[in-house]
Amino acid sequence: MIRKAKQTDANAISPLLYNALHEIAEKLTGSTNETEVLEGLEYWFTKKQNRLSYENCFVEERNGKAVGIIVAYHGSVATKLDAPIVKRLRDIKQDSSIILEKEAEEDEYYIDTLSVSSTYGGQGIGSNLILAAETHAQEEGHDKISLLVNLENKPAFSLYKKLGYTQDNTLMLVGEPYAHLVKHI
Known part of the structure; x- marks a missing residue:
């Protein structure tokens, strides 16, 4: 069952976010320590008005637990949603030059x-979450x-193309090449 995320999903969702975001999660939380990254992801998920907020998420629930998540928002509010994260990172690192890539x-x-829990992979949850978004x-x-999508993530790239997304650009994010895929809906 796909539903809007709730703050109480944070504990189940933070590992899913970390699994999908990897180095980006470390950048957003200001740490490379897994426990601290997970805590940081939980923190941002439970707060309002930031990119990782539960407000921007749908989850797939199975047996009362969130096993898949999609985070989505309009690009016109991206800078506003990143502002509290940037502020916190600047405070933590004592570095006013910190920014997040567009x-x-x-x-x-x-x-x-x-992101979908590996236990539930191959069941169409990712596709259903994309359709919900x-x-x-x-x-x-x-x-x-x-x-x-990271250019090295061939399974995800294949899924998105199958769902009608086409690549229009490539950009660098945390030092890695990512394909920018679009779909007119």
């Missing part, structure tokens, strides 16, 4: 993160949706 364009609904984007009046 991931979403101003005219697109952006899928920030998609696309439906939500349409309901909000948006006609374009996008995402980034």
